[in-house]
Amino acid sequence: MKIASFDIFFQALVLILDIHLVHSLTISVFKWVGNDVSLECICRKSNEERLSGIGWSRKRSSERDFVDIASKDVKNGWMGYAPGEGTLLQKRTVLRFGLCKFIITYMEIRREDEATYRCTVNYFVNGSFYNKTNELSLEVKVPCKLKCENGGSPNDVCNKCNCDGNWKGSACRECGLTCLNGGTPLKTCTVCTCPSRFKGPTCSESVPCKLKCENGGSPNEVCNKCNCVGNWKGSTCRECGLTCLNGGTPLTTCTKCTCPSRFRGHTCSESVPCKLKCDNGGSPNDVCKKCNCVGNWKGSTCGECGVTCLNGGTPLTTCTECTCPPRFKGPTCSESVPCKLKCENGGSPNDVCNKCNCDGNWKGSACRECGVTCLNGGTPLQTCTECTCPSRFKGPTCSESAPCKLKCKNGGIPNDVCKKCNCVGNWKGSTCRECGLTCLNGGTPLKACTGCTCSSRFKGPTCSESGECGLTCLNGGTPLTTCTECTCPSRFKGPTCRESVLCKLKCKNGGSPNDVCEKCNCVGNWKGSTCHECGVTCLNGGTPLKTCTACTCPSRFKGPTCSESVDDESSGPNWVLIVSILFLLLLLLIIIIILIICWRRRRRQQTGDGQTYVPFDETSPQALGQSTRKKKSKSHSRSKKKGKSKHRSRSSSKKGHKNKSSKSASKKSSKKQSHKS
Incomplete structure (x- = not known):
């Protein structure tokens, strides 16, 4: 100034x-x-x-x-x-x-x-x-872009905010209020929110604590809980935090546990030996005669589940609650559950809510599948009541045939749907009017479409064979147009395909290469390019044998592919089969006995007639000896039946006959000797 x-x-x-x-x-x-x-x-x-x-x-x-x-x-x-x-x-x-x-x-x-x-x-x-x-x-009229919060305003040079109250920082976002004793600033940054033990703008003033702690405990700094000593716990140290095992109970001083007679130790964790074995978490009682079971278990050794399940429920292995069917819930399956299964096409859920009861021809778990079987190419309607049939058929399932107006040429007949002809021979087309024979080398089809009219140099059904070439090709080879040599398959070579080419394809399990040496011809159930894959499909967990002939089945199944189930009783003897075999043997024995009886009766009838036919030469000594033996045996059998008198008469007759036969034999032998001399 x-x-x-x-x-x-x-x-x-x-x-x-x-x-x-x-x-x-x-x-x-x-x-x-x-x-x-x-x-x-x-x-x-x-x-x-x-x-x-x-x-x-x-x-x-x-x-x-x-x-x-x-x-x-x-x-x-x-x-x-x-x-x-x-x-x-x-x-x-x-x-x-x-x-x-x-x-x-x-x-x-x-x-x-x-x-x-x-x-x-x-x-x-x-x-x-x-x-x-x-x-x-x-005066500079440049707007300041600095944004200040919580009531602050930019300074003259627009590089910092002038903050209001306790706010601080370049944009007045930070609260500069320092709260003591665990206090926290309010959102307005004017005063602090203090714990129960303190008060004042910055929680610097202490407040007497009225919390009463027991068993030697003392309030904490914020006066909302007690700091307990020993095994005491809880907000006021009233609860004993000592965990007593095996039925023990804490002392009033909460220093150790009062244990049953079977246990000892600070928390009753040490057991006194007892030979009673309790299941499912149970423990022997004081006299070691019965188990004290936990949860729902019961019985002398806690092996029985005491949960009663309703509406078809079954207890869990833990015996805590029941496994319920789909329509029920709750620990004992006593509460019903609404069925959420959605059935279509008029179906309704069954009692266990796992499948729908379908109406009409509908089927499936939700009645979505149509059960109408349409024949001859028919398709079911959307309503699943009947079928939409092709033009040649009619009826609810298209099983009835209808006349077909399609006219087929050259021996053809209409197909099942009457839309096209099934042609014979080389004819083709919708009505079998076109000849499908392809003639080569300038040939033309015959009117009957059975072969081709060939030029002078070619022959064969399709004019594919040269008429002038006399070269004979072996093993599927074909002559060249020059008729100098043959075009051979991959397995053969030479001018006439006579020489074979070694195939390097290695086939396994008895397979052999095919003609073109590209793939193996497999035997049995083997398959694959080299016959290394087993084609046997084993069901129900079965595994193929190494020979790939059948399957090794589990105990519950049998058959080549384990498709046949075996009942639980099949492990024991099959009594039905045994009884059936015994019955057949007994029946066979009866038939044999009957045949023997019939044969003996017939034999007796023949011996009673007294005449037998001897198919031997009566002049030979062997025939004479055999006849005398037979007559002796017959006379012996007759003597037993008719008595001694008859035996004497017959024996005399036999002797006379024997003398005659011996004389005739001696005469024949003398004749033979004279003839020889």
Whole structure:
């Protein structure tokens, strides 16, 4: 304030004394171009006044004094920025100097450039030094994009927020309130939320704790729970935290357990030997005669489940609850469950809600499948009541045939749907009018379509054989058109395909290469390109034998592919089979006995007639001996039946016959000897 009044006083004194000074000094905003602005300082002087230098300085609202920015020395001829603030502006400003003119241009002016600017002109008059100043307040209208929260506002240079209350930080987002003793600041950052033991804006004041702790416990710092000693626990240390095993109970002091007679130790974990074995977590009682069961188990050794399951439910192996059918739930399956099974086409769920009872011809678990069987290419209607039939058939299932009006040529007959003809021979087409025979080498089909009319050089049904070539090709070979050699299959070579080519294909399990040596011809159930895969499909968990002839079946199945089930009783003897075999043997024995009896009766009848036919030569000695033996045996058998008298008469007759036969034999032998002599 004193400096300003001194300047006014000095200027008035100069005017009164008529001292020569710079006539005028003008400072103004020269030009705005976008965010660029130029400040111009212009002076006017007389001929006696000699300019020494011009300089710029500025003062922000937050500063006390002006700070030099840039200056121009006329005598020394230099122009530049003042050290400090001017150096910082060097990259953002441009300086220009003219005749008693000094311009400073800001590039991309900022809010921080808003200040009071002073231009100072130094000059000499008759060897005396003088200066003149002028000031201009520059207001920068650049919007500040800094966002401040919680009531804060940007500062003058728009690089930081001026925060309100206890907020802090560049954007006033951080709460600067320090809460003590476990307190937490409110969202408004005005005071703290304190634990029960403290109060005040920052929770610095303590509050007496009214929590009563038992069994030697003491309140914690926040007075919401007790710090317990020993085995005590709980919010007020009333509960004993000692876990007693095997039916033990804690002492009133909660230091150890009172154990049953069978156990000992601090927590009754040590057992006294008892030979009674209890199942399912049970433990022997004090006298070791019965088990104390846990849960739903019961019985002397806890082996029986005491859960009663309703509505067809079965107890779990843990005996905690029941496994229920789909329509029931609950621990004992006593609660019914609505059935969520959706049945279509008029079906309804069954009692156990696992399948639908279908209406009409519908079938399947949800009645989605149509059970109507349509014959002769028919298709079921959407209503599944009957079939849509082809033109040749009718009826609910298309089983009835209808007359077909399709006319077929050359011996063809209509197909099942009466849309096309089934042709015979080489005829083809929808009505068998076209001949499907392909004639080669210029041949033409016969009218009957049974063969081709060939040219003189070819023959055969399709004119594929050369008529002039006499070359005989073996093993499926065909002559070339030049009739010089044969075109052979891959397994043969030579002019006539006589020589075989070694096939390197290795076949396994008895297989052999085919004619073209591309694949093996497998035997039995083997398959694959080299017969290494077994083609036997084993069911019900069976595995193929190494020979691939049948399957090795589990105990419940049998058969070549394990498809036949074996009943549980099949492991024992098959009594039905045994009884059947015994019955057949007995029947066979009876038939044999009957045949023997019949044969003996017939034999007796023949011996009773007294005549037998002897198919031997009566003149031979062997025949005579055999006949006498037979007659002796017959007479012996007859003597037993008719008595001794009959035996004598017959024996005499036999003797006479024997003498006759011996005489005839002697006569024949003498004749033979005479013939020989």
